[in-house]
Amino acid sequence: MDKQMSLSGLSDELSQVRTKKKEFLSQIERIVPWGEWIELIRPHYYKGERGNKPYDLERMLRIYLVQNLYDLSDKATVAEVIDSRAFSEFCGVESSNQVPDGDTLGRFRNLLLRSGLQEKLFAQVVYLLQERGLLLKKGTIVDSTLIAAPSSTKNREKKRDPEAHSVKKGNSWHFGYKAHIGVDKDSGLVHTVKVTSANIHDVTMVPELLTGDEDSVYGDSGCLGAEKREDAVLFNVNGQGKRIRYKINRRPSQSKHADNRSRGQIKRREKEKSSVRAKVEHVFGVVKGQLRYRKTRYRGLRKQIAKLNILFALANLILADRRSCLTAEISVAAALMEWRIYALPGGIFPQGLSFCVFCGVAFSFWK
Numbered sequence: 150m151d152k153q154m155s156l157s158g159l160s161d162e163l164s165q166v167r168t169k170k171k172e173f174l175s176q177i178e179r180i181v182p183w184g185e186w187i188e189l190i191r192p193h194y195y196k197g198e199r200g201n202k203p204y205d206l207e208r209m210l211r212i213y214l215v216q217n218l219y220d221l222s223d224k225a226t227v228a229e230v231i232d233s234r235a236f237s238e239f240c241g242v243e244s245s246n247q248v249p250d251g252d253t254l255g256r257f258r259n260l261l262l263r264s265g266l267q268e269k270l271f272a273q274v275v276y277l278l279q280e281r282g283l284l285l286k287k288g289t290i291v292d293s294t295l296i297a298a299p300s301s302t303k304n305r306e307k308k309r310d311p312e313a314h315s316v317k318k319g320n321s322w323h324f325g326y327k328a329h330i331g332v333d334k335d336s337g338l339v340h341t342v343k344v345t346s347a348n349i350h351d352v353t354m355v356p357e358l359l360t361g362d363e364d365s366v367y368g369d370s371g372c373l374g375a376e377k378r379e380d381a382v383l384f385n386v387n388g389q390g391k392r393i394r395y396k397i398n399r400r401p402s403q404s405k406h407a408d409n410r411s412r413g414q415i416k417r418r419e420k421e422k423s424s425v426r427a428k429v430e431h432v433f434g435v436v437k438g439q440l441r442y443r444k445t446r447y448r449g450l451r452k453q454i455a456k457l458n459i460l461f462a463l464a465n466l467i468l469a470d471r472r473s474c475l476t477a478e479i480s481v482a483a484a485l486m487e488w489r490i491y492a493l494p495g496g497i498f499p500q501g502l503s504f505c506v507f508c509g510v511a512f513s514f515w516k
Contacts, residue, residue, distance in 0.1 A: 164234070174239040177218065180466045185273055186210065193264045204249050209257050211240040216254070217459055220441040223251035223258075267455040271462040275340050283469055288334030288365040289341075291358045291372055292429040293351050294437065296453065297444040298325035312450040314348040323347055326445065326453045330432065330461065331358035334367060337428035338468055339461045344454045352378070361386040365394045367426045372397050396422050435464040 187207055195203040215236055216226040230236045230248050242248055249257075261267055278284045298313040315324045327349060331341035341358045351371040359366065359382045368375065375381060376395040384390045404415045437443050442460055445453060 168235065170233070170235045171238075173218075174235055176467070176470065177214065177463075178239065180470045181214070181463075182273070182277060183207065183210075185277070186270055189269055189273060190261070190266055193260060193266065204247075204253065208241055208247065209249065209254075212249070212254060213257060213261075214463070215240065216258075217456075217463065218440060222446065223254045226254060227251050262452065262455045265455075267458040267462075271342060271458040271465075274462040274465050275338075278336075278338055278465060278469055283336050283472070284333050284338055284340055285335050286333060286340060286360050286362045288367065288425075289359055289363045290332040290334050290367040290426050290429045291329070291351070291355050292332070292369060292426070292433075293327050293329045293354070293371075294433050295323050295347055296326045296328060296442070296457070297323060298448075299444075299446075300324045310448045312346060312448075314346040316347040326450070328436075328457050328461075329354040329358055330429070331360070332429045332432060334363075334365070334425055334428065336469070336472060337431050338465050339432055342454075342458055342461050344450065344457050346450070356380045356382050359393075363393060364391060365396055367422060368395075368397045369426065370398050370400045373400070396425075398422050398426065431468060432461070432464055435467055436460050439467070440464070 187210065190210065191206060194206050197203045212226060212230055215221070215230065216223070219226075219229070221229060227248055227250060230240055230242055231245050237243075240248075275284065279286075295316070295318065298310050300309055302308055309324070313325050315322055316327075317323075325347050327345050327347045329343040329345065329351065330339050332339050340360060343354055343357050345354065351368070352373070352375050355366070355368065355372055355375040356378075361382060362385055364385060366375070375397065376383065376393075383393060385393055398419055399415070404412055407415060436457075440460055440463065442456075445456065447453065447456065
């Protein structure tokens with residue numbers, strides 16, 4: 150048996166196997182606006198005029214995205230890029246000499262942090278989605294989620310993160326930060342991100358999450374009374390001063406003394422609000438489920454703002470890709486149904502609308 154041939158064949162076979170990790174990274178390869186992001190970062194990156202030549206900017210950006218997509222530390226990211234075939238192919242790595250060490254990756258992340266580039270990358274994604282008609286901003290859903298922080302005092306200062314705080318949710322206490330987001334009610338995509346310590350109440354952040362263009366605002370019972378506060382946004386800007394409707398879910402205790410008929414009407418109205426507000430949970434599902442970001446490894450509010458901006462930028466791209474694929478599938482299904490209705494017996498297409506629609510939709514879907 151020729152041992153070298155068998156190893157070569159095994160290597161070729163492994164490179165062609167499709168895994169979930171490869172499929173996910175191929176999706177990221179397709180949906181990230183690489184050209185725009187690289188041009189945004191390049192003015193702030195090392196010029197290489199003195200000393201050693203800096204690592205390739207696109208490769209550093211890809212390694213940084215791998216770190217955020219899988220919630221890895223600096224050293225773990227470097228190790229995974231070297232060990233994992235999927236990661237090395239995504240980052241364009243052919244040799245271990247092309248991979249920076251953990252300290253270099255940390256300096257690259259801090260370079261982005263000092264220049265506020267994570268927020269700019271998120272803003273650019275929002276702009277691109279708005280240009281393609283995926284962000285209409287006719288209504289906003291406001292919500293928040295807790296991000297846990299390490300409560301250990303085993304560090305140099307012998308104390309916890311001074312910018313993180315504790316909050317009670319239900320019967321449990323949580324220590325960390327809170328991510329407040331404003332989500333478009335039609336597409337479910339995030340247009341505004343604000344990060345605070347965990348003890349900041351949701352209702353105080355509502356005005357900062359609105360764009361001023363919406364006609365309605367949705368939120369859970371934690372946002373009750375938002376329209377009555379002094380800093381409340383009551384009229385939109387582009388709607389000729391039209392009043393914004395606040396559709397906030399009521400607490401169950403507010404309707405416990407109503408009669409059966411009124412309780413049924415209240416239940417239907419609350420269900421209508423919740424059916425719209427549920428879109429915000431899809432975003433949190435991507436960030437905390439798919440991207441696995443439930444607990445921060447960094448100290449300080451500024452680092453949390455940067456981290457969450459890049460995560461919600463990636464979540465927007467993932468959700469927008471899901472939505473466009475779903476729309477395309479529905480269009481193809483409709484075209485196929487039209488073909489089945491209008492196709493002549495014997496498999497001959499009529500010369501007219503149905504064949505043209507079928508071809509046009511199929512082309513746009515597979516393009």
